[in-house]
Amino acid sequence: MAYRIDILTLFPQSMSAVLGESIIGRAKKKGAVEINCVQIRDYTENRQMQVDDYPYGGGWGLVMMAQPLKSCLDDVLKKVGPRRSRVIYMSPQGRPFNQEEAKRLRRDYDHLVLVCGHYEGVDERFIEECVDEEISLGDFVLTGGEIAAMAVADCVCRMVPGVLADEECYTGESHWDGLLEYPQYTRPEVWEGRAVPEVLLTGDHEKVRRWRRKKQLERTLDKRPDMFEKLEFTSKEDRRLVEEIKYERLPEKMKLRFEPRRAEERDLEAILRIMDEAKAYLRESGVDQWQNGYPNREAVLADMAAGRGWVFDCVDDGCLAGYECISMEPEACYPGIDGAWLTGGENYAVIHRTMAAAKYRGTRLATEMFSFAEELAAGMGRASVRVDTHRDNKPMNRLCEKRGYKYCGVVDIGATNQTEGDPLRNGYEKLL
Numbered sequence: 001m002a003y004r005i006d007i008l009t010l011f012p013q014s015m016s017a018v019l020g021e022s023i024i025g026r027a028k029k030k031g032a033v034e035i036n037c038v039q040i041r042d043y044t045e046n047r048q049m050q051v052d053d054y055p056y057g058g059g060w061g062l063v064m065m066a067q068p069l070k071s072c073l074d075d076v077l078k079k080v081g082p083r084r085s086r087v088i089y090m091s092p093q094g095r096p097f098n099q100e101e102a103k104r105l106r107r108d109y110d111h112l113v114l115v116c117g118h119y120e121g122v123d124e125r126f127i128e129e130c131v132d133e134e135i136s137l138g139d140f141v142l143t144g145g146e147i148a149a150m151a152v153a154d155c156v157c158r159m160v161p162g163v164l165a166d167e168e169c170y171t172g173e174s175h176w177d178g179l180l181e182y183p184q185y186t187r188p189e190v191w192e193g194r195a196v197p198e199v200l201l202t203g204d205h206e207k208v209r210r211w212r213r214k215k216q217l218e219r220t221l222d223k224r225p226d227m228f229e230k231l232e233f234t235s236k237e238d239r240r241l242v243e244e245i246k247y248e249r250l251p252e253k254m255k256l257r258f259e260p261r262r263a264e265e266r267d268l269e270a271i272l273r274i275m276d277e278a279k280a281y282l283r284e285s286g287v288d289q290w291q292n293g294y295p296n297r298e299a300v301l302a303d304m305a306a307g308r309g310w311v312f313d314c315v316d317d318g319c320l321a322g323y324e325c326i327s328m329e330p331e332a333c334y335p336g337i338d339g340a341w342l343t344g345g346e347n348y349a350v351i352h353r354t355m356a357a358a359k360y361r362g363t364r365l366a367t368e369m370f371s372f373a374e375e376l377a378a379g380m381g382r383a384s385v386r387v388d389t390h391r392d393n394k395p396m397n398r399l400c401e402k403r404g405y406k407y408c409g410v411v412d413i414g415a416t417n418q419t420e421g422d423p424l425r426n427g428y429e430k431l432l
């Protein structure tokens with residue numbers, strides 16, 4: 001038995017004309033779907049064939065009477081006989097229509113009755129008595145329910161087997177699985193100086209499939225961020241494609257890549273230059289940190305000797321970009337924190353002397369330095385990483401928070417480091 005839709009309307013001829021065209025028209029002729037547009041006026045019980053009247057209580061416009069609608073509906077249901085029928089009133093007050101609603105109507109019923117109101121709407125008692133649900137085309141008001149009913153009929157019918165050539169014709173389209181469709185192109189290959197994307201001409205099906213999937217993700221992200229936010233990326237490929245899209249959109253500076261390695265004596269001069277730049281930056285930013293001789297050559301040499309000094313090379317230009325000390329030794333001043341660390345005991349690593357060369361500010365370097373320290377600490381069985389920084393050192397405080405470090409209280413480094421003007425530091429810790 002074909003999927004059937006009866007549309008109750010005051011304008012059956014114009015609707016039949018539209019629904020008799022193109023794909024839906026052909027599907028009707030083939031018998032894949034049955035769509036009838038029924039004239040409500042044929043069911044009036046008054047001589048003037050009047051279908052509407054003035055609203056009780058006054059006000060503008062006319063209201064469609066319940067009787068012709070109910071008689072029309074009864075007749076349709078009687079003719080159709082026992083089926084999984086659903087009576088739907090097209091209404092701006094209904095649940096907004098979308099692809100999921102269409103799938104539900106296609107799946108749960110094999111007969112829809114779409115009631116089109118006109119004028120001011122229909123007598124409320126008809127809705128209460130006869131209607132199973134109300135569906136809206138969107139949050140706006142149309143003159144009548146016909147356009148909405150045609151939209152619902154068209155959308156539901158194209159999912160009925162035999163209407164389109166293949167299931168893929170609709171499962172691959174926008175909104176089927178929460179994504180928008182990829183861009184489509186047809187001949188000629190170049191139009192108004194615009195060429196078809198090369199990948200589509202390669203004949204490599206796998207490449208084309210991957211490109212299209214990426215475009216679907218990209219388009220949804222750009223055109224419908226609300227939909228993109230709801231996506232759950234269950235496939236590895238989708239996760240990788242999203243990473244790729246995000247990476248491609250980074251400013252050029254943020255694409256620079258960095259590699260860590262243990263600092264060696266040959267790096268010393270470059271490290272000291274970076275240190276001077278870092279000190280100048282703090283001074284210019286009004287931060288009373290590293291302004292009194294610390295850190296210095298001796299501190300870096302001691303780091304190197306203990307194997308805790310790390311440099312980061314910029315892979316893209318070969319320059320030494322940053323330095324940090326990753327210590328596995330407990331810090332003497334940390335037990336005296338004015339607050340509480342997340343962990344007790346001494347099974348933590350500490351990041352000290354994080355510094356980036358001026359030209360790598362605004363890159364991923366600092367993030368990568370933190371992330372490397374965390375990996376190293378985790379690999380050595382540490383439970384957490386701690387770091388301290390001056391309260392006015394905004395970039396560093398922000399970085400700690402962004403990387404999931406918890407503010408634990410104030411540390412006084414005065415006893416172990418006499419060179420700093422203001423010895424108070426914000427203490428942070430991150431569990432690994």
Ligand SMILES: C[S@@+](CC[C@H](N)C(=O)[O-])C[C@H]1O[C@@H](n2cnc3c(N)ncnc32)[C@H](O)[C@@H]1O
Nearest residue numbers: 090091092117120121136137141142144145148
């Ligand atoms: C002018 S409207 C009546 C609006 C009604 N007075 C109201 O404010 O809720 C006339 C008819 O158009 C149809 N209609 C209007 N907007 C619609 C929408 N967004 N979705 C579905 N049908 C709509 C309904 O069938 C309605 O009975």
